[in-house]
Amino acid sequence: MHEIIAHLPQLLFALGVFVLASGSPGPATLSVCQTSASLGRKAGFVRASGIIVGSLFWGILAAAGLVAALQQFAQLLIVLKIVGGLYLLYLAYKSFVSFRSPASAELAAPADTSLVSLFFGGIALHLTNPKAVFAWGAVITMGMCPGAPWWMSFFIFALAGTCSMTLNYSYAYLFSTAHAVQLYRSAKRGIDGVMTVVFGAAGIKLITSP
Secondary structure, three states, rough: HHHHHHOHHHHHHHHHHHHHHHHHHOOOHOOOHHHHHHOOOOOHHHHHHHHHHHHHHHHHHHHHHHHHHHHHHHOOHHHHHHHHHHHHHHHHHHHHHHOOOOOOOOOOOOOOOOOHHHHHHHHHHHOOOOHHHHHHHHHHHHHHOOOOOOOHHHHHHHHHHHHHHHHHHHHHHHHHOOHHHHHHHHHHHHHHHHHHHHHHHHHHHHHOOO
């Protein structure tokens, strides 16, 4: 327990960035939202379940890989911080581009509406996106510091995984209502602006941290 308390600032910062990254508009988030909005709550939950499975797959690989690598190469943590920071700066850039774009966010229905297809389509959405493992790697790296116990990356994975499930299922529930869809469309530009600042600050912090 005292190890968790000692690393609490890093853990809270990492989880905060992860929640914002997972909850901000992106392919996975929009997929859950549009499925619920067009096909209903049950379909949205199925889609979210597939996306969560794919996300957790990359997460456990990132956690296990970091533990093994850091045990062999202590300097790798510095490299991971730089790579993770650059990825967060990339997310800041993408959010800024979306912020500047006047186009509205449309939530079109998926082509295949069977529950099996929605589930495996959600898995494929993450497994075919190698950027997901970089996102997990960045979050886990942010939550760790030199001298952290071997199990810390798995602890971060468990916390972030819980947040991922909560966010995805919440979107599936909320976007099954027309009011939530309209609210999202009206607030999207403001969300993009906030994400630009948050991701940019987090990327700079990760790169410059000792």
